[in-house]
Amino acid sequence: MTAGSAEVRDGVPYEDLEARAPVLVLGLGNLLLQDDGVGLRLLEAVSAREWDPAAVEFVDGGTQGLALLGYMAGRKLTLVLDAVGLGAAPGTVHQLRGAEIERLRAHRSTTAHEGNALELLATARLLGDEPEELVIVGIEPEQVRTGVGLSDAVSAQLATAAAMAVEVIRSQSKLQVPPCV
Amino acid sequence: MAKRIVVDPVTRIEGHLRVEAMLDDNNKIHDAMSSGTMWRGIEVILQGRDPRDAWAFCERICGVCTTVHALASVRCVENSLGIQVPPNADIIRNIMFLTQMVQDHVIHFYHLHALDWVDVVSALKADPAATAALAQKVAPKWALATPGYFSDTASTLKKFVESGQLGIFQNAYWGHPAYKLPPEANLMAVAHYLEALKWQKEVIKIHTIFGGKNPHPNYIVGGMAAPIAMQGDNVINMERLNMVRDLIQGAIHIVEDLYLPDLLAIASFYPEWTQIGGGLGNYMAYGDVPQAGIGDPSKFRFPRGVILNKKLDQVLPVDFADQSQIQEEIAHSWYTYPNGKTSLHPWEGVTEPKYTGPKPPYKELDENQAYSWLKAPRWKGNAMEVGPLSRMLVGFASGRSDFKEVVMDALGRLKVGPEALFSTLGRTAARGLESRLAVHWLLDEYNHLIDNLKNGDSTTADTRNWDPSTWKPESKGFGFTEAPRGALCHWIQIKDQKIANYQIVVPSTWNASPKDGKGQHGAYEAALIGTPMADPKRPVEILRTIHSFDPCLACASHVIGPDGETLAEIVVR
Structure with missing residues (x-):
């Protein structure tokens, strides 16, 4: 949990958002x-x-x-890591920003699945909890069936996608991170 | 010609639930089928694994409830291995359990169910001053009720709607004649919906404190993993515990002064819904919130029992180990059992798929064949409803004064008798009434924990049977809880220190079950039969009843994709 003492407002304690880490990396799936x-x-x-x-x-x-709404507010950047199914070849690494994410939002019915990241984002928007910048990095899945472990096509691209994610965080936060993945 | 309404998906939340309703000439539902359209079989993953790890997998089953599956899982392993957790572990589990129940119920009411009763678009026509007057009357202890506040809420809403992205508000039937609230009540409900959303982000931090992280808190077979002491830095110390107390106080305020008043106010506009959606009349609760260990159900805050045919003068006992009591049937399910068996107790349960349905995408399913990925669990051959209404009725019928008090108070304010509970609105009201009980129990449990700590007892786990060399070569057990949606139980068989069989019967499998071999409907199906439809093309009545159960099919898939989904299509055959 993020640090930050609670401020009681109308009988309910609320977290101090000033103390939050400016970058949230949210893994989904x-x-x-x-x-x-x-x-x-x-x-x-x-x-x-x-x-x-x-x-x-x-x-x-x-x-x-x-359930994740509480993590959203007060961020400069939110990076979502997820399986991204856009009909590309399995293992394709996707990076989505701004207009591409808006297009997904517009075309998809966000009410059908609460677990859907898009509904989370819509609700964050309603509350004014959206990050200044939102980026999604993910990999096109091959197998989405009951079982543990990734397909070969997706496994093979893990390092590439992780490197892309690190780059996204680094370019935003100007943090010192080790140069190799 | 008979009309058939298909609603797929029905849930605003995770899962794949499809309902087909058959209408008579007067647009009344005369038959209904509820189908889970996605294969789960998560249990198969657990076979051969270390039973001490099962909870971490179980926590990933559901897109809404993580903690209840972890709780049922550690309890079933503990039951199997003969482990009794220390009192503080039960208390911490109770605090996490009650926190989740209250948070989930408030979200269900405002975020998932209110849109069936509240017309968001109509709220834009409300007069802020009149809304303030209404709010002060309805929820006098809730301070935010000025014309300026409601005017701000209206402009937030307007901006959101005008952005062209209704998002969470799309797929409802705005302007449908079945919406009865005046614009001011709609605006008040929208404002309180926003307050509830903000609050729920905070209260769940109780899970982060006791579970180490959220939304996947840590459990451990034998107790809780949380190191706890009044003083200290890297432990749950007094500062953290004070935060828990403040969050509980905030929860009491939200439930008593916002949720309950809103619930009763909205309910008063829909008296006809105390006559609709009753369904089976069979109610089952496993019970939870132990006060003297999980092995003594007579000391549970939520009592255990079964009520048949709405008979509140008799509460029947439930036994998880009696293999003749709970069985899962597959007459109308896409599964096969060995040796031609048609029903099995979960200890002997088998999860072998056999899909015989039409090739998707299909127009309709055949109610005379197998039509669901859900099995049909039955108690002594009876279809049962589980959930808040079952828990409240079992508590009420068990003669518990705390249950009677909150039930009679609400019935009195709505000026209806106890028979009104057997309905769609009764189900929705029961959720609020049990939140009231739960939120005060939450404070009791917290105080109990503080007392134990002050008396020098900070033990939260018993790890004497942690090492598998202490286990018997073969054992079996069950672990139950009351998830927000209803009774949940996991059954396990352990052989040679590994999981030999694991079966989960989730609440939505009881409620959304298909018919059984005797043709008895499941709870959703039974609740829909007899419902009059004002406009079959916009089946808000079906959504009201199904949402009153808080449906959740436990398979949480999660791929971001561009495709849209239709909410309802009409098939005439």
Whole structure:
């Protein structure tokens, strides 16, 4: 949990957002559905490097939706790591920003799945909790079936996607990180 | 010609639930089928694994409830290995359990269910001053009720709607004649919806404190992993515990002064819904919140029992180990059992898929064949409803004065009798009433923990049976809890220190179950039959009843993709 003492407002204590890490890295996905869990494998890979906890917070969001709303507010950058199915070849590494994410939002019914990241983002927007910048890095899945472990096509691209994620964080936070992945 | 309404998906949340409703000439539902359209079989993953790790996998089953599956899992392993956790472990588990229940119920009401009753678009027409007057009358103890506040809420909403991205508000039937609230009540509900959303982000930090992290808190077979002491830096110390107390006080304020008043106010506009959606009339609760160990259900805050045919003068006992009581049938499910068996107790349970349905995408399913990925769990052959209404009725029928008090108070304010509980609105009201009980129990449990710590007991785990060399070569057990959506149980068989079989019967499998071999409907199906539809093309009535159960099919898939999904299509056959 982020530091920051609670301020009681109308009988309810609220966290002080000033003390939050400016960068949130949110891994999403289901580890029990093979490639669906790739976002969490990416989270592992990226968070294993040395980061300043006051600058970057890593959260394993699983398949939760609204339950993650509490992590959203007060960020300069939120980087979502997830399986991204856009119909490309399995293993394709995607990086989505601004207009591309808006297009996804517009085309998809966000009410069908609470666990859907898009609903989380829509609700954050309603509350004014959106980050200044939102980036999604992910890999096109091959197998989304009951089972543990990634397909070969997705596994082969883990390092590339993790390096891309590190670059996104570094370019935003101007943090000193080791140069190699 | 008979009309068939297909609603797929029904849930605003995780999972794949499809409902097909058959209408008669007067647009009344005369038959209904509820289908889980996605294969789960998560249990298969657990076979052969270390039973002490099972909870961490189970926590990943569901896109909404993480902690209840972890709790049921550690309890089933402890039951199997004969481990009794120390009192503080039960208390911390109770605090986490009650926190999740209250948070989940408040979210369900405002975020997932209110849109079935509240017309968000109509809220834009409200007069802020009149809304303030209404709010002061409805929720007098909630301070935010000025014309300026509601005017700000209206402009937030307007901006959001005008951005062209209704997002969370799309897929509802705005302007449908079934919406009865005046614009001011709609605006008040929207404002309180925003307050509830902000609050729920905070209260769940109780899980982060006791579970180390969230949304996947840590559990351990034998107790809780949290090191706790009044003094100290890297432990749960008094500063953290004070924060828990403040969060609990805030939760009491939200439930008593916001949720309950809103619930009763909205309910008063929909009296006809105390006559609709009753369904089975069979209610089951496993019970939870132990006061003297999980082995003594007579001391649970949520009592255990079964009520059949709405008969509140008799509460029947439930036994998880009696293999003739809980069984899963597959007559209308896409599974196969060995040796031609048609029903199995979960200890002997088998999860072998056999899909015989039409090739997707299909127009309709055949109610005379297998039509669901859900099995049909039955208690002594009876279909059962589980969830808040079952828990409240079992508590009420068990003669518990705390349950009677909150139930009679609400019935009195709505000027209806106890029979009103057997309905869609009764289900929705029961969720609020149990939140009221739960939020005060939460403070009791907290105080109990502080007392124990002050008396020098800071033990949270018993690890004497942690080492597998202490285990019997073969054992079996069960672990139950009351998830927000209803009774949940995990059954395990351990052989040679590994999981030999693991079966989970989730609450939505009880409620969303298909028919069984005798043709008995599941709870959703039964609740829909008899419902009059004002406009079959916009089936808000179906959503009201199904959402009153807080549906959640436990398979959480999560891929971001560009495709849209239709909410309802009409098939005439």
